Amino acid sequence: MLIHTPLTLKPSQILEVDPCIFWAEKCPQPFIDSLQDLGQLQPVLVRKISAGYSLVAGYKRFQTLKSLGRKIYALQVKDTGPWEKGLIYLSSNLTRMPDTLMMVRALRYFQPLGQDLQQICHLLGISRGSRQQKQLQAWITLPSAWDRTLEHNPQLLTCAPDLAGLNSEEQDLLLPFFLDLGWSLNNARNFLDLVIRAQKSRHTAIREMLLQLQLDRILPGDLSPKDKIRAILDNLGRAAYPNYFRLRDQARQNINSLVSGTLWNCIHADNFESPALELRVRVQNRDELHQAARQLSSIVDSEHMHTWPVYPHE
Amino acid sequence: MNDAQAPSLPAYLDPPRHILVDPEVIHSQVTARVLSRLPGTPWSLCRDYQEHLQEHGPGARILYLKNYKGRFMRFCPGTSRYHCCGYRIIHIGENCPLRCSYCILQAYFQDRVLKVWANQQDLYRELKQHLADEKKLFRAGTGEFTDSLALEAITGYTGDLVSFLGDYPNVCLELKSKIADLGWMQMVSDPARVLPAWSVNAPEIIAQHEKGSAGLQERMQAARECVRQGFRICLHFDPIIYYPGWQKGYARAVETIFDHVSAGDIAYMSLGSFRFMPELEKILMRNHPGADYIYNEFIYGMDGKKRLLLPLRLKQFRFLVQKLKKAGMSENMYFCMESEQVWKDVLGYTPGDLGGLDNHLLRLSFQTR
Numbered sequence: 001m002l003i004h005t006p007l008t009l010k011p012s013q014i015l016e017v018d019p020c021i022f023w024a025e026k027c028p029q030p031f032i033d034s035l036q037d038l039g040q041l042q043p044v045l046v047r048k049i050s051a052g053y054s055l056v057a058g059y060k061r062f063q064t065l066k067s068l069g070r071k072i073y074a075l076q077v078k079d080t081g082p083w084e085k086g087l088i089y090l091s092s093n094l095t096r097m098p099d100t101l102m103m104v105r106a107l108r109y110f111q112p113l114g115q116d117l118q119q120i121c122h123l124l125g126i127s128r129g130s131r132q133q134k135q136l137q138a139w140i141t142l143p144s145a146w147d148r149t150l151e152h153n154p155q156l157l158t159c160a161p162d163l164a165g166l167n168s169e170e171q172d173l174l175l176p177f178f179l180d181l182g183w184s185l186n187n188a189r190n191f192l193d194l195v196i197r198a199q200k201s202r203h204t205a206i207r208e209m210l211l212q213l214q215l216d217r218i219l220p221g222d223l224s225p226k227d228k229i230r231a232i233l234d235n236l237g238r239a240a241y242p243n244y245f246r247l248r249d250q251a252r253q254n255i256n257s258l259v260s261g262t263l264w265n266c267i268h269a270d271n272f273e274s275p276a277l278e279l280r281v282r283v284q285n286r287d288e289l290h291q292a293a294r295q296l297s298s299i300v301d302s303e304h305m306h307t308w309p310v311y312p313h314e
Numbered sequence: 315m316n317d318a319q320a321p322s323l324p325a326y327l328d329p330p331r332h333i334l335v336d337p338e339v340i341h342s343q344v345t346a347r348v349l350s351r352l353p354g355t356p357w358s359l360c361r362d363y364q365e366h367l368q369e370h371g372p373g374a375r376i377l378y379l380k381n382y383k384g385r386f387m388r389f390c391p392g393t394s395r396y397h398c399c400g401y402r403i404i405h406i407g408e409n410c411p412l413r414c415s416y417c418i419l420q421a422y423f424q425d426r427v428l429k430v431w432a433n434q435q436d437l438y439r440e441l442k443q444h445l446a447d448e449k450k451l452f453r454a455g456t457g458e459f460t461d462s463l464a465l466e467a468i469t470g471y472t473g474d475l476v477s478f479l480g481d482y483p484n485v486c487l488e489l490k491s492k493i494a495d496l497g498w499m500q501m502v503s504d505p506a507r508v509l510p511a512w513s514v515n516a517p518e519i520i521a522q523h524e525k526g527s528a529g530l531q532e533r534m535q536a537a538r539e540c541v542r543q544g545f546r547i548c549l550h551f552d553p554i555i556y557y558p559g560w561q562k563g564y565a566r567a568v569e570t571i572f573d574h575v576s577a578g579d580i581a582y583m584s585l586g587s588f589r590f591m592p593e594l595e596k597i598l599m600r601n602h603p604g605a606d607y608i609y610n611e612f613i614y615g616m617d618g619k620k621r622l623l624l625p626l627r628l629k630q631f632r633f634l635v636q637k638l639k640k641a642g643m644s645e646n647m648y649f650c651m652e653s654e655q656v657w658k659d660v661l662g663y664t665p666g667d668l669g670g671l672d673n674h675l676l677r678l679s680f681q682t683r
Contacts, residue, residue: 197609200606241623244623247625271613273613273615273624274616274653274655
């Protein structure tokens with residue numbers, strides 16, 4: 001694939017950067033220092049085009065040498081198709097450990113070229129049939145605008161199968177939520193799950209549902225990002241699980257009336273599968289224990305106990 | 315026995331693309347029968363199951379006649395903190411050719427290969443040991459990891475089993491199915507010791523979510539035929555699904571049942587709300603995009619499985635139990651995997667009141683008319 005005749009080119013002779021350079025990134029300072037002090041130790045790869053050359057590999061070296069105004073040592077690649085150019089680029093970068101976003105960029109380059117991606121996955125260190133491979137393949141079906149979300153949260157890749165199940169309008173509607181807010185993986189999954197559940201249970205389109213639940217207003221609002229996430233999940237939860245939230249609100253109110261102003265903490269942890277309550281107290285001395293015991297006795301006799309605070313068999 | 319030339323396959327049974335046979339069971343009765351009943355299906359000896367699986371893919375329609383080395387007789391796995399019926403499983407194979415959207419086997423097993431334990435002699439040896447004490451009664455069934463009858467047309471397995479168990483009056487065998495195959499009946503020596511059982515559901519649930527199975531009418535016609543032949547039957551409203559218009563659907567189901575049989579023909583009937591291991595959820599969403607019932611209000615139960623929020627379950631249970639009581643059902647109704655409170659609230663009695671659910675069902679299964 002290579003013409004082994006070394007070339008020494010002026011930066012101006014390299015007229016373009018080929019799209020096969022899918023991992024183009026800014027040059028780090030130590031690299032610039034090294035080029036400055038020791039010079040270019042490895043050639044860049046170029047392809048001949050009509051009036052000059054197109055860069056196929058060596059983006060950082062090219063950018064740095066260009067800014068230093070130095071000549072560029074290059075090897076020429078034979079005129080090949082985009083798949084081969086991509087392979088040359090990837091192979092010349094095999095020493096790099098690709099992160100999630102790099103893998104996505106590589107697969108996005110190769111995927112439309114219509115060949116089996118298995119060879120590329122192998123070069124990227126992705127195991128055949130692995131969950132990671134399935135997630136990456138699902139991710140590259142999303143519009144590339146989604147890739148920005150991976151920059152600050154690569155774990156979002158695990159949401160790819162769910163996101164890929166949405167149509168492009170729905171994906172567009174949800175993208176701002178992921179771009180504007182920093183979701184933990186659990187919250188992101190929960191968000192997607194609740195969006196789909198709420199939509200299905202309301203038999204409505206996601207667009208209408210977002211409007212009905214006023215999620216479009218929460219996003220640009222004044223709340224802190226954490227509170228925005230909380231509010232969004234709460235609204236969606238209430239839409240997807242209306243009966244559960246009604247029971248929960250009622251139980252919380254009853255329980256609060258029961259133990260407010262006491263040392264006791266009371267929780268119901270069975271999702272209304274049972275009426276069980278757990279009462280806990282933390283005491284540090286005998287006096288506090290006496291106090292807790294008196295309070296427990298008054299809790300038992302309280303008017304709020306006339307009806308059991310959590311009564312699932314309503 | 316039971317080796318008559320097979321008729322063409324029933325509609326629910328797509329012929330397998332390939333049959334794998336463990337070398338140890340190449341001469342077994344089941345293997346001979348399957349190969350003779352599927353003469354056009356290619357088969358090969360299975361020396362490396364995983365290799366074959368890779369070759370055909372995990373979703374391929376393969377029938378695997380296996381030399382099973384595990385325990386044939388087991389307790390129902392049940393679940394913690396809810397009442398289980400204490401049913402004994404006679405394990406005859408895994409997976410099912412029917413395509414019920416909610417089927418837990420999708421999450422239970424890694425592949426969809428239909429497996430039949432073809433070493434029946436080992437099964438019989440183990441059963442002989444378990445059933446040796448004639449005073450000890452057993453209520454057992456084969457419908458836990460597969461449909462009891464869905465492969466009967468090609469394996470004749472149940473016919474063999476009821477014939478073998480004819481010598482053991484201390485076991486009552488329940489055959490739980492969603493199809494109508496009564497080919498095994500001629501092999502039964504005492505109808506009192508076999509309980510043909512059908513899973514029943516609202517007709518629209520059967521039509522939409524139990525693909526390949528018999529309709530409710532067809533199941534109940536088969537049930538009526540069993541009653542005519544002297545059998546008592548069992549019915550299982552399981553899984554009860556919450557969907558728009560469920561009242562109408564389940565009312566029709568109850569009507570259809572009692573158009574065909576009477577309460578006295580039913581040894582026992584269970585009610586179970588749709589519940590599942592959390593792993594099933596995504597599988598179901600992916601494999602059955604039309605199964606919208608999965609988006610209902612399912613919460614984590616006390617056993618870690620997902621189940622419908624209790625007030626919604628109760629609504630359905632109360633509705634059904636009221637209709638069933640009107641039709642003459644009484645203490646032969648029980649809940650599958652519900653808490654004591656649900657029992658008390660809906661049925662008015664608890665497993666404790668009945669002397670324990672497993673004892674109660676054992677008594678009911680050995681009761682004569």
